[in-house]
Amino acid sequence: MSDASYLSLEKLTLAYGDTVAVADLDLDIRKGELIALLGPSGCGKTTTMRAIAGLLPVKSGQVRLDGADMTRVPANKRAVGLVFQSYALFPHLSVYENVAFGLKLKGMRGAELDTKVQAGLKSVGLSSFANRKPAELSGGQQQRVALARSMVMEPKVLLLDEPLSNLDARLRLEMRTELQRVQKETGVTMIFVTHDQAEALALADRIVVMKGGAIEQIGTPEDIYNRPVSSFVADFVGFENIFPLEGGKLRTSGGLIELSGEAPSAAGLAWRPRMVTLGTGPFRGTVRGTSFAGDSREYLLDTSLGAIKAEVEAALPAHALGADLLFDLPAGKAALLSKFS
Amino acid sequence: MNARSLFIPVTLFLVIAFLIGPFLIIVAASFSAGETLAFPPQGFSLRWIAKVFTVESFQASFAMSLFLAIGGTAAALVLGIPASYALSRYKLPGAEIVRTVVSAPIIVPGIIVGLALLRYIVVPFQVGITLALFVAHTALVLPYAVRVVSASLDNLRSDIEEAAVLLGSSRLGAFFRVVMPNIRGGIMSAFILGFVTSFNQVPVSLFLSGPGVRTLPVDMIAYMEIVFDPSVAALSSLLAFLSIGIVFAAERFLGFSRYV
Structure with missing residues (x-):
């Protein structure tokens, strides 16, 4: 033994x-x-x-x-x-x-x-x-x-x-x-x-x-x-934005999307709401929901990638429902998933 | 008062009168000083109550009834406890059928059970009267045993048995160490219910009783066919108070009504 x-x-x-x-x-x-x-x-x-x-x-x-x-x-x-x-x-x-x-x-x-x-x-x-x-x-x-x-x-x-x-x-x-x-x-x-x-x-x-x-x-x-x-584990531990990767591009409900920065090789990528950059970036979304959680504020965005959840410091100025926002999913921060189900 | 508001109190009175009335009449008749069973009683005396204890056949049939009530109920529990356990703990195929079959003696009229036992078991196989009565009473009490014991098993979590096993007990040991002590109240209740059911049983015993071997209620009927004095009323009163006493004590000390 x-x-x-x-x-x-x-x-x-x-x-x-x-x-x-x-x-x-x-x-x-x-x-x-x-x-x-x-x-x-x-x-x-x-x-x-x-x-x-x-x-x-x-x-x-x-x-x-x-x-x-x-x-x-x-x-x-x-x-x-x-x-x-x-x-x-x-x-x-x-x-x-x-x-x-x-x-x-x-x-x-x-x-x-x-x-x-x-x-x-x-x-x-x-x-x-x-x-x-x-x-x-x-x-x-x-x-x-x-x-x-x-x-x-x-x-x-x-x-x-x-x-x-x-x-x-x-x-x-x-x-x-x-x-x-x-x-x-x-x-x-x-x-x-x-x-x-x-x-x-x-x-x-x-x-x-x-x-x-x-x-x-x-x-x-x-x-x-x-x-x-895997996407399953990522989902289970609180990664809310999970996408499969195809030839270096993100497969979303809005089609294949090119990421900013160098695309890693993996079966999929996952971002926690906290990893989403709000305010700048190549993507655009509309605030559909917002909730205040003390230290932070969560936003649910309608975007060309589908629904995206983002979380930012509560001290930052709040965005109203319906507001148009720029955002980014930085490839460097994402968790690399070797298995997507 | 209008008719509507009278309806409930009047119904209530009638129900109580029908339930308690005959009992009160019998109790009153047993203190009669007269020679025949009659109501209202003629005078007051304890002579018929005293006479009950001197009738020899009553003593023998009382002993037989007591034996059947205790022995039959004990046998029903010996069969019923494992059966209840199996029904409540395992998902057995046909469990519902078993439950129904076991309950059959409650639903089927006693007169049919008695006739069937007599015609197809006792006569063809020459079964002795005492044995036939014993088997019949066991079968009659079994449904109550299974029902009451099942109810208390269903209230007991089954994971305590697994806990006992993981602490080193065998499966059988776990049953005796942690299941039995926790369904003791249910078993006692089943015993009392079975005892009273068996003791008061008439139709089945009527068919199976034979020369010299009778249960007490059957003996009382036979006695009344010959002698029409108030001693049967006196005996009935004594038995009724005995039953009431047992059930009252059971409720007091065991919380009987929780299981029945």
Whole structure:
């Protein structure tokens, strides 16, 4: 086993009945990495996670963990933890009993058990809630119990299903910090599933973007954010102006358009609204919509290239609806897409 | 007051009168001092209530009814809990058909169930009376068991079982460790409902009862054909108060109405 493949998925194919959800997926994850599986619903990210946990049988391919083939190992023997989106706490047991559940099944009893459970509760700041029932806790507290319940088992891999999506904005930051702290302190390998690119960018060491049951791109948050490889990823991370490239020219709804500056060689180009130059340039557009977002102002332009979204500093003078504007899509700023779909 | 505003109170009164009236008459009759079952009661005494406890056949049939209600309901739960689990957790082909078949004894009149069991099971296969009654009562209670247990299973998230498995439990272990404790209220409710249903069952038992083996309600009918004294009313009152007591306690301690 190389260090680069603590957990590896090899040609993994997963299906619900005859419907293939994930096809021929290859992925290598290092020990101690924090990985985000990012994608829209139906992209196969949750399916992949369930297969790693052993909750979904593998149709073909392999799941290897820490040098051992886990493909046919049942879920209760894998040493993989999972924090469910709904937390899945046992409603009839106290917080303490929830955390003790797995340890007791391991045969742990008495002082050793108590020490472990207390440490687990303390690590998530819930020592004083040991005797409460899950229903008496807030969503954020329930999630921390679920986290402690998985972590006391010292799993080789901890999976988290949409860990931040059920929390309000303030708790989200808190939980994000908490997860990073747990990961740093224990060195556990973490994989979380999310459809929220901001969540993935903020938390992950590496992001795996999935689409239609396959991996679209793997990279650091910076890679994904700045250098999307495909129109799909570009769209997913907020590039709103995306065009295919044909012989150095932009294919738009208004025909082939020559760009200013040297045309790069790629299958397509993508610009964030912020990358669009407003006020000067070879193109002309009419303001169809405008919205104020505090620091910035967004414009939706009707142009000969189709609809263009631009974003500029809010401090600059505002343009009224219907105003004619010059603009430019600078080729030098664009993200180069090698795949256009 | 016009006719319209009288309609609701009058209807309400009639409904209550029809529901509660016979019960009140029976209770009153059981305290009669007279020799025959009559209303209004003649005088007041507890002699017929006392007599109930001295009739030997009542004791035997009460024991039989109790055995059928407890045994039949327990058997229905043993069959019904796994069935409910399968129906609520898996997308089985034909699940709706199974649900309907299991519910059939609620819909089909008891007299038909009784006749069918007698004609096609008991007589050709020479099944013993007690066994026949036991099987019939199990079948009659099964729909209630499946219905009530399914309702509480549907209210329970299925991901807690997966959570238990990931914490090292087997699938079966997860059922006993995290599913059963959380549907205990539903199971208790199903038991009480089944018990009362079985205990009050007449038509099926009527067909299947035989020499020396009778359920209590069947025995009461037989008794009345010979002796027309108020002891049957006294026994009815006792049974009614027993049922009310059980259901009241169940509501009080289990929140019975949540499941039924």
